Amino acid sequence: MSHGGRPLLVGLAYLAPSLILFAAFVFIPLGRTFYLSFFNTRSTGAPTSFAGLDNYLELLTSEAFRTGIVATVLFTLYTVPLGIALGLVLAVLLDAPLRAIGVFRTIMSSTIAVSAAVGSLIWLLLFNPSLGLLNHMLSLVGIAGPQWLIQPQTAILAVSVTTIWLTLGTNVIVLLAGLQGVPQEIYEAARLDGARGLRMFTRITVPMVSPSLFFLLVVDTIAVLQAFTQIHVMTRGGPVDTTRVLVYSIYLDAFQNFQFGFASAQAVILFVIVLALTVIQFRVVERRVHYQ
Amino acid sequence: MRHLPNYVVLVIVALLVAFPLLLALSYSLMSESEIATFPPPVLPQAPSLDNYATVFSTIPIGRYLLNSFVVAGAVVAGQIVTASLAAYAFSFLTYPGRTLLFFAFLSTLMIPWEATIIPNYITIRSIGWLDTYQGLAVPFMATAFGTFLLRQGFLQIPKELHDAARIDGASSFRFFRSIVVPLSRPALATVAIYAFLSTYNQYFWPLLITNQPLMRTTQVGIAQLRFEETLRWGLVMAGVVMVAAPTLALLIVGQRQLIRGLTSGAVKG
Numbered sequence: 001m002s003h004g005g006r007p008l009l010v011g012l013a014y015l016a017p018s019l020i021l022f023a024a025f026v027f028i029p030l031g032r033t034f035y036l037s038f039f040n041t042r043s044t045g046a047p048t049s050f051a052g053l054d055n056y057l058e059l060l061t062s063e064a065f066r067t068g069i070v071a072t073v074l075f076t077l078y079t080v081p082l083g084i085a086l087g088l089v090l091a092v093l094l095d096a097p098l099r100a101i102g103v104f105r106t107i108m109s110s111t112i113a114v115s116a117a118v119g120s121l122i123w124l125l126l127f128n129p130s131l132g133l134l135n136h137m138l139s140l141v142g143i144a145g146p147q148w149l150i151q152p153q154t155a156i157l158a159v160s161v162t163t164i165w166l167t168l169g170t171n172v173i174v175l176l177a178g179l180q181g182v183p184q185e186i187y188e189a190a191r192l193d194g195a196r197g198l199r200m201f202t203r204i205t206v207p208m209v210s211p212s213l214f215f216l217l218v219v220d221t222i223a224v225l226q227a228f229t230q231i232h233v234m235t236r237g238g239p240v241d242t243t244r245v246l247v248y249s250i251y252l253d254a255f256q257n258f259q260f261g262f263a264s265a266q267a268v269i270l271f272v273i274v275l276a277l278t279v280i281q282f283r284v285v286e287r288r289v290h291y292q
Numbered sequence: 293m294r295h296l297p298n299y300v301v302l303v304i305v306a307l308l309v310a311f312p313l314l315l316a317l318s319y320s321l322m323s324e325s326e327i328a329t330f331p332p333p334v335l336p337q338a339p340s341l342d343n344y345a346t347v348f349s350t351i352p353i354g355r356y357l358l359n360s361f362v363v364a365g366a367v368v369a370g371q372i373v374t375a376s377l378a379a380y381a382f383s384f385l386t387y388p389g390r391t392l393l394f395f396a397f398l399s400t401l402m403i404p405w406e407a408t409i410i411p412n413y414i415t416i417r418s419i420g421w422l423d424t425y426q427g428l429a430v431p432f433m434a435t436a437f438g439t440f441l442l443r444q445g446f447l448q449i450p451k452e453l454h455d456a457a458r459i460d461g462a463s464s465f466r467f468f469r470s471i472v473v474p475l476s477r478p479a480l481a482t483v484a485i486y487a488f489l490s491t492y493n494q495y496f497w498p499l500l501i502t503n504q505p506l507m508r509t510t511q512v513g514i515a516q517l518r519f520e521e522t523l524r525w526g527l528v529m530a531g532v533v534m535v536a537a538p539t540l541a542l543l544i545v546g547q548r549q550l551i552r553g554l555t556s557g558a559v560k561g
Contacts, residue, residue: 007387014381017374021434026400029408045414107306113543115493117511118536122312125525133332177555226404229495233515247406254410271407278402
């Protein structure tokens with residue numbers, strides 16, 4: 001055996017458990033998703049006839065798919081920027097050398113441990129038009145709250161608010177760690193230069209935590225693109241498809257309508273979007289964002 | 293007391309963030325008729341544990357919890373074994389193709405589970421793993437994230453230790469088992485907590501591959517309460533509290549490990 005052979009076999013032996021699982025549940029399935037997307041399928045999922053690009057062309061003309069893409073984009077826009085901004089405000093509050101600050105840190109990052117199903121059920125109650133506290137509080141300030149999950153314009157808002165709350169814990173932890181990595185001398189120097197309050201925040205704090213902000217921008221976007229539970233528990237994609245985001249559409253077309261080929265084409269699109277976001281992250285982290 | 297304003301702000305914000313969880317707890321102690329009163333109540337008039345008893349008689353919540361703990365426990369054990377072996381191969385061993393294999397691991401992070409869920413469902417069904425623990429657990433037993441996290445820990449161990457052990461005649465595997473693994477307990481704890489939380493909180497996959505009521509996991513099980521004919525909110529909230537309690541307890545115990553895992557990817561030194 002050549003001299004590289006034995007070390008390679010030893011290395012592969014250690015990697016084998018992971019590699020076998022990745023092959024079986026990640027790499028081969030990804031290939032099969034691509035494969036299925038070019039076929040018509042039986043209701044069991046077995047491919048019947050080659051369809052070429054038909055599934056993709058059908059997507060372009062499908063009304064449901066178009067509303068789904070709109071829903072996905074809106075959901076992302078409502079959720080990600082606001083969630084990160086809120087996380088940053090909380091992290092700044094928590095980045096203070098106070099006694100018992102640890103208790104507050106634990107409470108404000110607690111949603112990291114809360115499952116999407118649990119969060120969705122609680123917010124479902126809050127958004128309930130007759131029993132929920134939200135519309136009652138709105139009525140106290142003279143606003144007639146909508147039927148949140150029944151009206152097409154507001155259902156996506158309700159799901160977005162729930163999602164912002166669910167991701168708040170992660171955002172707080174990551175941004176607090178980012179803030180704690182900023183050397184105190186930088187704040188002191190800025191203070192000597194007369195920077196205070198909001199100016200300090202926009203000129204010093206935000207640029208200094210830009211790596212964390214950018215990390216969250218990508219990670220939260222990918223997480224939102226994968227959000228399924230909130231939709232399933234709160235709206236089931238409705239009303240009139242306004243919350244039928246890409247992942248939910250994959251679920252409906254594959255496991256309710258049994259059009260596995262058509263659903264696979266959508267899964268391919270999801271994969272391409274996530275891949276692009278990840279590549280952008282690797283690229284940008286290398287250069288533009290300020291790193292200490 | 294010059295910090296008083298800071299504390300006032302912190303208390304208000306903390307209450308707002310925790311409000312949904314506190315409300316769930318409060319509603320779980322109310323009767324259905326109290327929940328239906330107007331204006332919507334915030335605190336129970338006469339706190340009672342009746343809803344908790346009703347959860348047990350309405351759904352097999354004990355079995356759901358057991359299922360979730362078995363599956364999450366299996367994934368924790370599986371990930372610890374596969375990730376520590378792989379991390380060892382990426383830190384102490386040298387062989388041709390190592391970089392390429394490392395990139396293969398890295399690439400799994402770019403593939404969303406939802407993009408492979410259709411073939412995975414078909415696979416699990418064809419090997420008869422629907423409604424089984426192995427169907428719920430095995431697909432998640434390998435982790436690139438955990439491997440990288442452990443590798444970072446392993447790289448802190450001096451390489452001379454490895455060379456010395458090998459000269460003393462210890463096999464590479466023995467060095468791994470008796471030196472590397474015991475020295476890496478904190479990193480292993482991080483991987484374990486992550487594996488537990490993410491598996492216990494799963495919804496989509498268990499929803500797909502379980503149909504028998506007794507094979508449901510906690511998350512899918514309590515969500516079913518929402519789709520009952522008459523929605524009893526006190527009951528739903530009691531279920532929510534029971535299901536969320538283990539993860540919140542884990543957060544309090546394992547907060548440091550969680551933070552370490554989350555920030556290792558975000559703020560590299």
